[in-house]
Amino acid sequence: MTAQTRLLESRWDDEHAATLDEPGKLLYRSNLLGADKRITNYGGGNTSAKVMEIDPLSGQTVKVLWVKGSGGDVGTIKIDGFATLYQDKLEALKGIYQGVADEDRMVGFLPHCTFNLNPRAASIDTPLHGFVPFTHVDHMHPDAIIAIAASKNSRELTAKIFGSEIGWLPWRRPGFQLGLDLEAFVKANPAAKGVVLESHGLFTWADDAKDCYLLTLEIINKAIAWFAKETEGKTIFGGAVSKALPAEERRAIAARLMPEIRGRIGTGERKLGHFDDQDAVLEFVNSKSLQPLGALGTSCPDHFLRTKIRPLIVDFDPAKPDVDAVLVGLDKALEAYRADYTRYYEACRHDNSPAIRDPNPVIFLVPGVGMFSFAKDKATARIAGEFYVNAINVMRGASTVSEYQGLPEQEAFDIEYWLLEEAKLQRMPKPKSLAGRVAIVTGGAGGIGRATADRLMAEGACVVLADIDADALDRTVADFRKRHGADAVRSAQLDVTREDAVIKAFAETCVEFGGADILVSNAGIASSAPVEDTTLAMWDKNISILATGYFLVSREAFRLFRRQGLGGNIVFVASKNGLASSPNASAYCTAKAAEIHLARCLALEGADAGIRVNTVNPDAVLRGSKIWTGEWREQRAASSKIEVDDLEEHYRKRSMLKLNVFPEDIAEAIYFLASDLSAKSTGNIINVDAGNAQSFPR
Structure with missing residues (x-):
């Protein structure tokens, strides 16, 4: 059984529906219908109910049309997504309608029919629902029905499959006239349960919310079953002339x-x-x-x-x-x-x-x-x-x-x-500053990486979070999906020291988003030891992650940016230690200095292609940072001859501005360099350290 032949199943829960008022049942029905893309596509289709309400002006009981508002999606709509209109005022618009050439003007009168000052705009489909003389109306775009509607002999097929149960109307653009056409059809065919609109979709109606829902499923299932029978054993699309690659x-x-x-x-x-x-x-x-x-x-x-x-x-x-x-x-x-x-x-x-x-x-x-x-x-x-x-x-x-x-x-x-x-x-809102851009953030599950990804997504970017810590990555991605939506974020478990893994991560980014525009190279470690106690393994690990790792991801970014021809943006997260030496941290400081000089070299190489490369130098960002959760924290406290718990306060007092530095502070600097706000800057360094004279760039 394929998706095209599998029948729809009712998901209506009588016990739940019994707890709902009529608008609540409309919402429930809408969400059920919109949850299956075989019934209607995202943003497509419409649902309505005519509900008796108390008029806040007169205190009288009046009939109100509840109908999906403009631009909504029935699968995800909430109760405030429905427009509400006085039914009698909507009916009265027939008296001023002057024919098909007048349709656009009629849309301007819909706000005058608004019930209870509802700010939700009514859609162009409103008359299609308002003029059908049934309490509940569904307008869906099922593939099986549109396959009938888009056939050359769609009228004959509709009659063959549904008999007199479902009628047929020729193509007409949605609007006031189509609403009148539907009304005329229902009056001429009182026993009909719905209609197929040529090249468009399906209308069904009933006087009970559940009956309308079940009827919609029933009609779609009849079409699905008919197609399954008629197409069985037949060559589809003229047969295959190509074979899918692995x-x-x-x-x-x-x-x-x-x-x-x-x-x-x-x-x-x-x-x-x-x-x-x-x-x-x-x-x-x-x-x-x-x-x-x-x-x-x-x-x-x-x-x-x-x-x-x-x-x-x-x-x-x-x-x-x-x-x-x-x-x-x-x-x-x-x-x-x-x-x-x-x-x-x-x-x-x-x-x-x-x-x-x-x-x-x-x-x-x-x-x-x-x-x-x-x-x-x-x-x-x-x-x-x-x-x-x-x-x-x-x-x-x-x-x-x-x-x-x-x-x-x-x-x-x-x-x-x-x-x-x-x-x-x-009327659409102005795009956010990073709309249409894709960022890859290494070390994405740590404090700075997480804050950076959050900031970039808040400005409309899609982000690939890359991190070697799979568990932390999964938690971070799950959180971001809830807050920014599943489309905005992807993950890549990545060891930046492995060339093949870096190449694969960039390839997957291209498949998921089509390419990339921003690289935030942030993966990091830290180590502390006197030089005579610094092992070759410690030295190599710092150089491997903080220098070679930054080189590998940057090289792959350059390759991708040049292929796209849209410019590009690389931001290195280095350290105050890249400019100001610290005792007992020669491996770390040297690797961070290498990052800064690599960024300068890349800025020279990328300028002709519009690729900007800049650096942010944090200092003492303890909150949420992975490198401050292990030996580094203890070693830096020992180096400063203070207790571990006093370290954050020590760094605050040490700064010129007497301020703590947090991941969000670093993220703000990264956003500035990654956005068009800094469009004329490359090869630059921004220190975010609350002030440290030793690390002033020279």
Whole structure:
């Protein structure tokens, strides 16, 4: 049994539902439906309920439409994500509607229908729910239903599969008129339980929340079961013409191609990537139908708004895997895609259309390898990939039982460049300072590394935490996922002294995010002993981690940055001891001095490619630091002839400013050097030590 043939199961819990009011049941139903991507994709679909409420103005009982607000996601929505509108006021808008050309104006009247000063904006789909004369309405985008809706003979297929139970309406852009069309359909077909919208999705309705939920599952399951029967034994996508490469080789090719693509499409706006090589993707990219179906574009509006109307199919032969040849032809392929997108824009634009947007592809399909998706942030790139998997499933079903048809270019354009869609984009918050950037932080599970990663993610960066301590790494990543989201962080257990491990960590970063922009080299140890007691092993360990380790990660960063052609940023976390010598720490001080001079050398080498290299010198950062949890703390206390517990206060008093230095202080300096705030600085050193005259740079 595959994902395409497995039936949906009800997850409705009567005992739990009995504790909920009607808005609570709407929320419960919405979350259940949105939890399965076979029912609807992220941000797609809509749910509603008409609820009797007490009007805060009149004290009278009135009917209120609760409907998913603009930009929400039914799977993750909370109760405050629903718009609420007076049903009678919404109905009254019919009296001022002047026809299809008036649809955009009608959206401006929705706020006038708001119930109880709810600040949640109503979506363009509101009339579709408000005008259906049933208490509960579901509008979903199931792959199995859209496969019907996107078939050339979708009306006939709908009747064949569902009979009179489910009706059919021709394609129309969502809005006021489609709401009236749905109302007219229900009045003309009172026994119908729903309708398939051509090239769009499914509407179902009922007067009970549970009944509506179960009906939605039932209709989708009928479609799933029908497709399973009809496609059994049939050739899918015309059969395979390519064979998928082994998983490890697919990831290796992705690691090489994704930074090259990212560099070419990210000059105007940085992009993050996502790699998907699940079975559904491989079946499509290896098929005979890849070129013709890919060229047709997607059908459902929710699909192409995320993916663009069509993908770029990379010219790659997995039987003769020549990545270098792909790279040679990449510029020409992208140029051709941009030219075609410009043609599409110019052919379809209206006098008042917004300016052309980024003409680069979002989806890249590679035979034998899989799919890359790129967007302004990791979550958007991942979701775009998920949407294209939905599109693949739709094409799979439609092309097997009928003839798949994409949405006509003009219809697609009129949604992509809809003035209301443009207004929504303009309302989006300004990107954070590190949006679209990827940082690798070594020593990421320690005090400074953790604080640095936290600071960078707070500014919109995605972070790969690299650390040799697997347990600490797991704990740190789990914490960050809760606070910053799973898309923002990845981990790599890394010994920076091992060349192969460093190369692998950078390759995995490229697969996970498409590349990298920032390296924070922070992995560290510390040792203390008089020179006559310093063993060769102690000396070698300091040099290996603090000098060689910094060299290895920097070299790999330089290689990646040059491939991307987007510049780059390296920040070394060295030490006050790199500038000011300390007794009984010759190995540590020498290694830290080597770091500082390496950074200066790299600043010289990287300038022509826009690669900046700077250094932060901390001193006495005890809180959360791994190097202060062992012998180093005791040895430094002994060197200063004080008790271990007095060490932090000793360093505070020793500083010129009489202040303690914390990991967050170091993180702030690293953020400054890693961001565009310091765009004209390279080869510099920032001391964060509360003042120490010995370590003033000279």
